[in-house]
Amino acid sequence: MxxxxxxxxxxxxxxxxxxxxxxxxxxxxxxxxxxxxxxxxxxxxxxxxxxxxxxxxxxxxxxxxxxxxxxxxxxxxxxxxxxxxxxxxxxxxxxxxxxxxxxxxxxxxxxxxxxxxxxxxxxxxxYPMGIVYDADVVTVPPTSWEDLWKPEYKSQIIAPAMSIYSGSLLMVANQINGGTIDNFDAGFEALKNLNDNVSLYYSSDSQARQSIVQGEGSILIGQSSHMNAIAKEGLNMKMVAPKPAPMxxxxxxxxxxxxxxxxxxxxxxxxxxxxxxxxxxxxxxxxxxxxxxLPEELAAALPADGEGFVMDGRLVNENVSDWTVRFDEIAR
Known part of the structure; x- marks a missing residue:
């Protein structure tokens, strides 16, 4: 050649x-x-x-x-x-x-x-929104959303602000307290009553994880990736996603x-x-x-069939600005 x-x-x-x-x-x-x-x-x-x-x-x-x-x-x-x-x-x-x-x-x-x-x-x-908790600190873990209002959880909860996760906490609070899709008064009243149990309202995932690791609370209203990331820091994290679980x-x-x-x-x-x-x-x-x-731990953190719901994106987008103003007036 x-x-x-x-x-x-x-x-x-x-x-x-x-x-x-x-x-x-x-x-x-x-x-x-x-x-x-x-x-x-x-x-x-x-x-x-x-x-x-x-x-x-x-x-x-x-x-x-x-x-x-x-x-x-x-x-x-x-x-x-x-x-x-x-x-x-x-x-x-x-x-x-x-x-x-x-x-x-x-x-x-x-x-x-x-x-x-x-x-x-x-x-x-x-991913569902659920309740992530440090099993070494929370001796009686919550099994329902209603449990979060118990007085024994005073200053132990780290919760999402309205600016993150599209108002999911408001949606849950409203549903379990008899509110409707057209009237969120019951949800806001419930969040006002939750204040004593909340140590921090977080506005980012990194802030949520850091707060648990630093001991600012032992219960986090969050999702499965929070559980996984915090567990890597050496904490014994568990999660439940009770009905109604925002998906x-x-x-x-x-x-x-x-x-x-x-x-x-x-x-x-x-x-x-x-x-x-x-x-x-x-x-x-x-x-x-x-x-x-699914790994066993993740499968256990997911809601049972029929217990999750997908939030209405249009409803959230139309109302989230007003919800944020109203939430900021009651959150402290």
Missing amino acids: NIKTLLLSSAFVLAAAPAFAQDKEITIQIWGSTWENGIKAISQQFEAETGIKVNAVTQSSSGEGLVKLQAERSSPSVDVWFATNTIASEAGQDQELFVKIPKDKLTNSGELIQGALSDDWVGIYY YFDVMMMTKGDSQDEAAQFVNYIISKGAQEEMLARVNMAPVNKNVA
């Missing part, structure tokens, strides 16, 4: 082997902690298997992320957006920015649990970006059994793929 033939042959091999990895890519917009703790590694696996590079830009919250996307509505640079289901339910109305989920391209969609797929979004995992999905939405086919492949990959198992191992959230086996 002469030198010219050798060079041409080598050039062909170099071009043919990795070329597909160089000209296909997508950009996702996601929370920094979720990217670093789970999706980054899964995205690297996706890239290795498909040749589609995944670039990430971060957001501090779903609301902030939506504002970023809306600013470039006419020419979105992001292909897949990660959000909470409550924000996504409202954002999906913006058909200039988002596309409907191409369900025909999701070959793994038949493996999803009920509620994890809508016309506008696909779940990546789900949340963190989800993916697709924009009208230039790489919709590649974005659909990515979404389909994230809900696959293998990726869901990887996600579970990394973040301890309940998988949306029903073929993934």
Whole structure:
């Protein structure tokens, strides 16, 4: 083989082997902690298997992320957006920015649990709001939401502020005290009466975890990833999700970006059994793929069938500003 033939042959091999990895890519917009703790590694696996590079830009919250996307509505640079289901339910109305989920391209969609797929979004995992507690400190653990008002829990509860988890604590307090979807007076009155038992209202997950570790309380109204993260600090954490348990999905939405086919492949990959198992191992959230086996401790923390409910995203978005003002007047 002469030198010219050798060079041409080598050039062909170099071009043919990795070329597909160089000209296909997508950009996702996601929370920094979720990217670093789970999706980054899964995205690297996706890239290795498909040749589609995944670039990430971060957001501090779903609301902030939506504002970023809306600013470039006419020419979105992001292909897949990660959000909470409550924000996504409202954002999906913006058909200039988002596309409907191409369900025909999701070959793994038949493996999803009920509620994890809508016309506008696909779940990546789900989690209930429940009661997380230090079993070495709380000798008589709570088994119901009503228990939180017991006087023996005075100054022991770390609870979410209205600005986080979409008013879930208000929703629970309202339901168990006879309120209705049109009138939250009962819920606000119950939260006012809970004040003596609350040592802190947290506004971020990191603040919630840090407060328990520092001993500012022994009971945390939170979700399963809190239990897992705090347990890694050496505390004996347990969790119950009594009825009515607010259920949340963190989800993916697709924009009208230039790489919709590649974005659909990515979404389909994230809900696959293998990726869901990887996600579970990394973040301890309940998988949306029903073929993934749950660890015993996580399974025990999930609500029984029929005891969870998914909050109405539109209702929350329409009222959360007023709820926050009213909550700030009673919280202390």
